[in-house]
Amino acid sequence: MTEPSSVEQSIGLTTFYTDHQGIGGLLRERPEDFIVTEEPIEFPVDPKGRFLLVKVTAKNWETNDLIREFAKQLHISKKRISFAGTKDKRALTEQILCFYNISKDQINNISISDVEYSVLHRTSKRVRIGDLVGNKFTIIIRNVSSTIQNEDIKKLLHPLQSIHGFPNYFGVQRFGGIRPITHKVGRAMVSADFKQAVMIYLAETSNFEGNDATIARKELAGTLDFKQGFHNYPKRLRFEKILMQHLTKNPEDYAGALKRLPNNLLTLFVYAFQSFLFNRMLSERIKQNLPIDEALIGDIILPVTQDGVSLNPIPVSTNNLDKVNQQIQKGKAVVSCVLPGSETEYATGEMGKIQQQIIKEEQVDIRDFIIPETPAASSYGTHRAIISPLSNLTASLEKDELHQQHQKLTLSFSLRKGSYATSFLREIMKLQDITKY
Numbered sequence: 001m002t003e004p005s006s007v008e009q010s011i012g013l014t015t016f017y018t019d020h021q022g023i024g025g026l027l028r029e030r031p032e033d034f035i036v037t038e039e040p041i042e043f044p045v046d047p048k049g050r051f052l053l054v055k056v057t058a059k060n061w062e063t064n065d066l067i068r069e070f071a072k073q074l075h076i077s078k079k080r081i082s083f084a085g086t087k088d089k090r091a092l093t094e095q096i097l098c099f100y101n102i103s104k105d106q107i108n109n110i111s112i113s114d115v116e117y118s119v120l121h122r123t124s125k126r127v128r129i130g131d132l133v134g135n136k137f138t139i140i141i142r143n144v145s146s147t148i149q150n151e152d153i154k155k156l157l158h159p160l161q162s163i164h165g166f167p168n169y170f171g172v173q174r175f176g177g178i179r180p181i182t183h184k185v186g187r188a189m190v191s192a193d194f195k196q197a198v199m200i201y202l203a204e205t206s207n208f209e210g211n212d213a214t215i216a217r218k219e220l221a222g223t224l225d226f227k228q229g230f231h232n233y234p235k236r237l238r239f240e241k242i243l244m245q246h247l248t249k250n251p252e253d254y255a256g257a258l259k260r261l262p263n264n265l266l267t268l269f270v271y272a273f274q275s276f277l278f279n280r281m282l283s284e285r286i287k288q289n290l291p292i293d294e295a296l297i298g299d300i301i302l303p304v305t306q307d308g309v310s311l312n313p314i315p316v317s318t319n320n321l322d323k324v325n326q327q328i329q330k331g332k333a334v335v336s337c338v339l340p341g342s343e344t345e346y347a348t349g350e351m352g353k354i355q356q357q358i359i360k361e362e363q364v365d366i367r368d369f370i371i372p373e374t375p376a377a378s379s380y381g382t383h384r385a386i387i388s389p390l391s392n393l394t395a396s397l398e399k400d401e402l403h404q405q406h407q408k409l410t411l412s413f414s415l416r417k418g419s420y421a422t423s424f425l426r427e428i429m430k431l432q433d434i435t436k437y
Contacts, residue, residue, distance in 0.1 A: 005432045011175045011183060012279025013426075015287050017167050020156045022430025023148055025141040025409065027437060029402060031059045033140040034091040036421075039133040039414070040084060041307075049124040052099045054107055059114040062089035066115065067097070073110040074102060084132040085417060088173070096120070098127035133308070134416040136392075141409040141429065142400050150397050153409065156428060157395060163293040164331075166427055167282055168388040170275035171420030172434045179206035180434070186273030189266075189377060190368045194254035197269070198247070202229070202240055208435045213237060220244075239265065255373040263376035270369070270377045274339040277358060281337050282386050284354045292387045295324045295335050298349015302336045302383055303327075308416055309334060313345055313383050334385040341381020342369040388419035 002021055004013050028034045043053060058066055063086045071078040080100040087093040097117075099107065104119045160166050176182045181204050188197035203221035205214045212234050220229040226244040233240050239261055246257040258266060285292065295301055295316045301324055303310040313336060316324050327333035338344050338355055344366065346355050359366075370378045393413040400408040411428075415421060422437040431437065 002430045005434060007172070007180060007434045008426075011170075011172060011180050012276045012283060013169055014280065014283040016427055016430065017286055017292075018156060018159050018427050023141070023144050023152075023156070023409065023428060024431065025429055026143040026403075027139070027141060027425070027429075028090040029140075029142050031090060031092045033142065034088070035138040036087055036091050036093045036095075037136040038085065038087075038093075038095040039136060040096045040127075041131050041133060043121075043123040043125055043127070043131075045121045046124040047122055049122040050101055051123050051126055052102050052104065052107065053120040053123055053127070054097050054099065054117050055094065055120055056097050056115060056117045057092070057094045058087075058116075059092050060089060061087075061093070061115065063087045063093075063095070065089070066112075069112055070097070070099075070110070073112065074099075074106060076102070082127045082129075084127055084129060085135070096127060098123075100126070130417060132417050134414055134419075135421075136412075136414045137421050138410065138412045139421065139425070141411070141425075142406070143403045144397070144400070144407040144409050146405055146407055148397070148407065153395050153397055157393070160390060160424075160427060161393065163387065164391075165293065165387040165389045166424045167286060167292060168385050168419055169279050169282060169423040171422040172437065173420065173422070174275050175272050178208040178435055179204070181206070182269050182272035183276040184273075186269035186271070186377075187276075187362075189258070189269055189371060189374065190273060190364070192368065192371070192373070194258055194373065195252075198243055198254045198257055202243060210234070258374055266374050266377040267379075270371070270379055271339075274341065274379065274381070277362060277364070278337055278339050278384060280358045280362075281351075281355055284358065285337070285351060285386065288350070288354070290350055292335060293328065295321065295328060295333075296349055296351065297321055298347050298352050300336050300338075300345065300347050300351075300383060301328070301333045302385060304332050304334060308418075309385050311382060315345075315348070331389070334387055336383035337386045339379075339382050339384055340364060340366055340369065341379040342366055344381030344383075384418075388415060388423065390415070390424065 063083055067078050067081045070081055082098045087095055107119055172180055181200055184200045185197045188200060203217045205217050216232040226247040230241055230244040242260050243257045246260050250256055297316055297318060299316045300313045301316055302313060338346055346352055391414045396410045397407055400406045425437060
């Protein structure tokens, strides 16, 4: 059985659900090889509404960079532009952007490279993160061995199709992508070791990051000269520069330096640590051959509504076990795992043992998720489904026009919001280099 890469294991992905070797291959050789189409919720038309909805198709644009460019050309604050979900850069994406107090003519008078857009309508409701049903994906895996047959693809997909989904792991993007360290920063914050949190963020290196950043980080780790570091770090590392600017003026005030960062970034650090714990717990459940598509006594399930997975946890007991599993089979409930916080309800039974084991191994005290120094990053905790439903899946194997003597596998499928396509792809490809996802 293929072992996850060391980087995957460092973010809690310590196993695969499937036991085949993986087909390898290459992703995102062209942006058109990775198409993501947002499935938005409905926003009622209001001709007098303050918000303008625009459907945007972008090639090779990460959502936050795209918003900065729109704001620049419109001469407005980027806070006046909102969206339902962040999209990756190396892709062809379609999503809704929401503009506050902007006219159709203003939008139509700007031009952005590799971006097409069409104004939809005005509405009185602002689009917020999470205001989507899910995403549709069409993904091409290239450079697949010519020895792989359609029957092989059916066999490798069968374990996932039999449970109508895949493990709902947090993907590497959650942890920083090419430098997956955000969970380590979050762990240090929860432990109230703010110096360590800052130094991990500033100085920990990655084999996948640019050489200029790596050299600057190594030098800072050796000298702790924040003034010099501020000048050495590449301009793109703006959050690192904010930290060093504060520490140059306020030596040893590491908590104060963190407070200079945006609240959403501080929150992301703690969420990443919770995500790491979730990944570890789900991995352990799979290792122990416990089902992810069926509830056991002691599990906590979440009802599924038209709007997605509810956050109203229901403990499973002998009294409701059969009924709960009937609901799961109908797609009306899912088994969950905890994202630990100061007030989270933990499972009992087998899953409870796993959760307590991981909490103990990682030396977590749930009370520490209340962080007085950075209150915005405090967390009460929550639950997350352990399986991501996979719908409308199709797979076709064809000759690869970019790689002679090889094939390409085209996958089309839909995912609910909050699920990672890379967590599905890793079960199929099983790459050792996480940056290739």
